[in-house]
Amino acid sequence: MSDTLDKKPSRIQLRNRRRIMDAALDVFSQHGYRGATLDQIAITAGLSKPNILYYFAGKEEIHVTLLSQLMETWLDPLIEMDADGDPLGEILAYVQRKLDMSRDLPRESxxxxxxxxxxxxxxxAHLQSDLKPLFDEKCAVIQGWMNRGQLAQVNVHHLIFSIWSTTQHYADFEAQISVLEPGKDTYTDATQTLKQMFTALLTL
Amino acid sequence: MSDTLDKKPSRIQLRNRRRIMDAALDVFSQHGYRGATLDQIAITAGLSKPNILYYFAGKEEIHVTLLSQLMETWLDPLIEMDADGDPLGEILAYVQRKLDMSRDLPRESxxxxxxxxxxxxxxxAHLQSDLKPLFDEKCAVIQGWMNRGQLAQVNVHHLIFSIWSTTQHYADFEAQISVLEPGKDTYTDATQTLKQMFTALLTL
DNA sequence: TCGTAGATTTACCAATTGGTAAAAAACGGA
DNA sequence: TCCGTTTTTTACCAATTGGTAAATCTACGA
Structure with missing residues (x-):
């Protein structure tokens, strides 16, 4: 039995758990929770379905585990934003990190x-307990910059929403972009355009 | 039998077809294609499952019909953009129309x-045949404005992507926004912020 | 009012779903 | 090499899925 509080996960456990997570990421990100099937995950992972249920209690546990791990990755770029850095530089660097994540981790997105x-x-629950406090904290940081006259006055909540939406768009709507911009170096142009956009918005 | 080429759809046909479309919009928009079930659609529509299959040949036909109808609604705001209007005014009006659609038609989004x-x-196929030509046409219009010095030079493709992403974000990520901005008048602030953003970006 | 086309229900079905029990196999330390 | 543990497979199952056949009911024009 493989409880959450096992002493030491064996090499096999580690390898197969990771395989399952990777396969589940593939399947869940493509079809959503209800559209994904254990059989698909099993086939993708190269394991049998009962074998997968030996490592995870059920479909929902796989999904929840995936989301928990994702939350850390997801918050990281925002955590790195430094209150003592150059305001515009910090925000542009944040945009860049989010854009890099869309390019490098589209399945997670x-x-x-x-x-x-x-x-x-x-x-x-995770949004409330993890994202919300961080969001409020960083909003306060940016608001501080604006109050000190280091950035133009913009609604901070919606500034962040616009950073999230514009950057994540490139992963989430890739199917559309690839139709409209076939064979283009999308990310290079996106980097340039978004930098221009947020600079124009935030420069006094 | 109710073929596509029936002479006259009866009042009952019209009413039930609309009911089914509405229920299907509810269910498909919440769970995606594979996650949606005919039973759910039937219950939501207040009809029996076989009764639904009397009006539509199958699950896929319902989905495809829904998407086809949606495409028209979706392209409309972009079609309205007038090459002879005031450039910045036209773009801001387009942003406004897209934002209104997120607020008024979140299920469609x-x-x-x-x-x-x-x-x-x-x-x-629809993206290729319907969206792509319109996209190219309007990109050319905006590029014309920029070339004539009526707008700041910005990558036109990515300008439009940023309009789509920022506006649709408010419908698609509503669950996240409602956690981060509980009880706020999100759309009023969004309107103001987006207007400010695209004005700053496009003003010379 | 009556006949019929249109609309709806009842009773199914095969395939797929998430999940289980238990046997079999592979592993690893003594 | 042996023995107990871990891992994997085989053989299932009940519930749900999309879909069908046929009987039944209902609307409505002649």
Missing amino acids: RLFANEILQGAPRMG | RLFANEILQGAPRMG
Whole structure:
């Protein structure tokens, strides 16, 4: 039995757990929770379905585990924003990190988007306990910059929403972009345009 | 039998077809294609499952019909953009129309987002045949404005992507926003912030 | 009012779903 | 090498899925 409080996960446990997580990320990010099947995850992971249920108690536990791990990755770029750094530089660097995540971790972005789209039924609590405090903290930091005259006055909540939406768009709506911009170096142009946009918005 | 080429749809046909479409919009937009079930749609519509299959050939036909109808609604705000109008005014009005659509038609926005997230398996053709030409046309219009010195020089593709992402974000990620901004008048602030943002970006 | 086309229900079905029990196999330390 | 533990497979299951056939009911024009 593989309880959450086992002493030492064996090498096999570690390898297979990771395989399952990776396969689940594939499947859940493409079809959403209800559209994903254990059989698909099993096939993708190269394991049998009962074997997967040997490592995880059920479909929901796999999904929840995935979302928990994702939350850390997801908050990281915002955590790095430094209150003592150069205001515009810090925000542009944050935009850059978010854009890099869309390019390098598109599955994670889509998993997150799927969950929120469906009303965050399995992540509402995490949003409240993890995202909300961080969001409030960093909003205060940016508001401080604005109050000190280091940035133009903009509604801070919606500034952050616009950073999230513009950057994540490139992962979540890739299917659309690839139709409209076939064969283009999308991320290079996006980097340039978003930098220009937020500079124009925030420069006094 | 109710073929596509029936002479006259009866009052009952019209009413039930609309009911089914509405219920399907509810269910598909919340769970995606694979996560939605005919039983759910039937219950939501207040009809029996076989009765629904009397009006539509199957689950896929319901979904495809929904997406086709949606495409028209979706392209409308962009079609209205007038090459002979005031450049900045036209773009800000477009942003406003898209934002209004997020507020008034959130289910449609999420249905669209779900489909694109999953790789647009049932809409790729529509994107190519309907969206792409319109996109190219309007990009040319905006590029013309920029070339004539009526707007600041910005990558036009990514300008439009940023309009889509920032406005649709308010419908698609509502579950997240409602956690971070409880009890706020989100759309009023969004309108103001987005207007400020695109004005700053596009003013010379 | 009556006949019929249109609309709805009842009773199914095969395939797929998430999940289980238990046997079999592989592993690893003594 | 042996023995107990961990891992994997085989063989299932009940519930749900999309979908069908046919009987039944209902609306409505002649």
